[in-house]
Amino acid sequence: MAGANTHGRRWGLAAVGVVTIGVLLAVPGGSAAQSSTSAGAVTFAEDVAPIFQQKCQECHRPDSMAPMSLLTYEASRPWARSIKARVVAREMPPWFLDKTIGIQEFINDISLTDEEIGTIVRWVDAGAPAGDLTKMPPPREWPSGDRFRLEDSLGPPDHVVTFDAFTMPAVAQDTFFRPMADAGLSEPRWVRAAETKPSGRDGRRIAHHASTYLHQPENSALLEAETALLSGQAAADVVLEIARQRIGGDPIDTREMFTEWAQGKSGEVYPEETGKLVKPGARFEVQIHYHAVGEEITDQLQLGLWFYPKGVTPKYSVTFVSVGTQNNKPLHIPPHSVTMHQGSYTLPAPAILHNFQPHMHYRGSAFSMEAIYPDGRRELLNHADRFSNDWHVSYIYHPDFAPLLPRGTVLQITAWHDNTAANRNNPDPRQWVAYGPRSVDEMAHSNSQIIFITGDDYQRMSAERRERARALVR
Numbered sequence: 001m002a003g004a005n006t007h008g009r010r011w012g013l014a015a016v017g018v019v020t021i022g023v024l025l026a027v028p029g030g031s032a033a034q035s036s037t038s039a040g041a042v043t044f045a046e047d048v049a050p051i052f053q054q055k056c057q058e059c060h061r062p063d064s065m066a067p068m069s070l071l072t073y074e075a076s077r078p079w080a081r082s083i084k085a086r087v088v089a090r091e092m093p094p095w096f097l098d099k100t101i102g103i104q105e106f107i108n109d110i111s112l113t114d115e116e117i118g119t120i121v122r123w124v125d126a127g128a129p130a131g132d133l134t135k136m137p138p139p140r141e142w143p144s145g146d147r148f149r150l151e152d153s154l155g156p157p158d159h160v161v162t163f164d165a166f167t168m169p170a171v172a173q174d175t176f177f178r179p180m181a182d183a184g185l186s187e188p189r190w191v192r193a194a195e196t197k198p199s200g201r202d203g204r205r206i207a208h209h210a211s212t213y214l215h216q217p218e219n220s221a222l223l224e225a226e227t228a229l230l231s232g233q234a235a236a237d238v239v240l241e242i243a244r245q246r247i248g249g250d251p252i253d254t255r256e257m258f259t260e261w262a263q264g265k266s267g268e269v270y271p272e273e274t275g276k277l278v279k280p281g282a283r284f285e286v287q288i289h290y291h292a293v294g295e296e297i298t299d300q301l302q303l304g305l306w307f308y309p310k311g312v313t314p315k316y317s318v319t320f321v322s323v324g325t326q327n328n329k330p331l332h333i334p335p336h337s338v339t340m341h342q343g344s345y346t347l348p349a350p351a352i353l354h355n356f357q358p359h360m361h362y363r364g365s366a367f368s369m370e371a372i373y374p375d376g377r378r379e380l381l382n383h384a385d386r387f388s389n390d391w392h393v394s395y396i397y398h399p400d401f402a403p404l405l406p407r408g409t410v411l412q413i414t415a416w417h418d419n420t421a422a423n424r425n426n427p428d429p430r431q432w433v434a435y436g437p438r439s440v441d442e443m444a445h446s447n448s449q450i451i452f453i454t455g456d457d458y459q460r461m462s463a464e465r466r467e468r469a470r471a472l473v474r
């Protein structure tokens with residue numbers, strides 16, 4: 001039963017290329033396989049430019065965040081050696097999963113295939129030839145200026161929340177800005193997609209990444225109202241129980257991760273029939289990391305929300321769960337040492353895991369998540385073997401391959417921290433490090449979005465996956 005997921009996955013690779021569900025990052029399904037590599041004549045125009053278009057230019061173009069443009073041959077040529085080094089080390093594009101183990105089907109995968117890396121390496125080794133530049137693929141079009149990226153697939157947002165502006169001086173240390181804004185909702189709404197956006201191209205130049213949190217007032221009266229709103233929804237009791245545990249009897253303001261913006265990641269698009277309830281009185285908080293670029297720039301963040309139509313209650317709620325050490329035991333990271341910590345969360349109902357998103361700071365070096373099934377079987381879901389605090393990638397599973405887990409499954413994370421001088425991100429290996437909010441303190445958890453389902457759903461979905469796996473084998 002629990003093995004349905006594994007079986008589905010083994011045959012999955014063949015299917016993924018033709019399914020176009022990825023709206024977060026418009027990476028076309030196919031890849032740049034039109035190479036003339038067998039003849040050894042790898043050129044920029046015909047072999048390398050298509051790869052750069054699909055996997056690099058999102059960030060490497062004028063007015064985006066990366067240091068140089070990879071739009072043209074002239075711009076790319078001086079970087080050839082550095083490009084080879086970065087792609088061989090799999091440091092670029094930023095995608096830090098071990099590709100030899102665990103699930104590999106994600107809707108926002110920007111990593112290079114072995115074949116693509118081979119093409120780039122052969123191009124650089126051959127002296128980075130231009131080739132016939134008239135054979136360049138037509139330039140890719142990028143959403144201009146002030147647009148939510150999800151607009152391309154979803155149309156303009158139904159509701160926009162605007163935060164206070166921030167002015168970054170020309171020269172300054174990195175800054176965290178944390179504006180808070182009212183959601184401005186007079187009635188409860190179900191969100192199906194959300195995106196946080198810096199203002200225009202200038203904003204994108206100074207914005208590194210932004211985490212958006214949802215603050216909702218919680219008290220018994222509101223819980224009662226929520227109970228009514230969730231009525232008929234699958235696994236509503238589990239979602240409500242988690243809300244009840246949060247308030248513990250006292251009226252509080254709960255805070256949970258809502259969405260995140262970073263180059264390469266636009267926001268959240270929940271799977272079909274799944275939404276997030278935002279109640280009247282809710283507020284959004286953004287934590288944005290700005291860096292100076294030698295020019296004074298003012299940015300004003302906006303949050304776009306796409307709703308389900310009024311009166312439509314999606315079948316499932318997405319619930320934010322932090323799986324990690326803060327729930328279990330504290331972090332102790334002695335000077336000059338490499339440590340391993342574990343934390344876990346037991347699923348109170350059958351569930352679908354929407355994403356894998358390791359969260360650690362400067363000393364974080366590797367992070368994995370395992371499922372320990374009620375029958376004792378263990379499965380390594382994913383392993384980020386080269387974690388970097390510079391990139392907070394949310395690896396969003398393709399819905400057909402997202403872990404489908406029975407009730408009672410233990411999600412167990414393992415986090416490695418490297419507090420030695422060998423870790424080049426380490427600001428000071430002489431320090432004792434413990435849990436805390438600053439980047440020089442540490443954390444070890446996965447920011448997970450979980451979709452709780454009913455036992456019947458679980459049976460049905462498991463059967464569907466087994467059937468699909470059989471069909472692919474035939």
Ligand code: HEC
Pocket residue numbers: 051052055056057058059060065066067079082083084086087092093094110112263264390
């Ligand atoms: C999600 C955004 C993003 C994508 C996609 C991306 N890069 Fe980068 N790249 C960056 C950023 C930001 C930096 C600077 C920070 C760093 O070095 O990590 C960078 C740095 C680099 C550097 C080092 C430049 C130097 O200063 O030496 C190289 C080389 C590079 N990228 C190549 C590539 C190639 C080739 C691709 C595609 C195959 C790619 N990148 C895809 C964002 C991106």
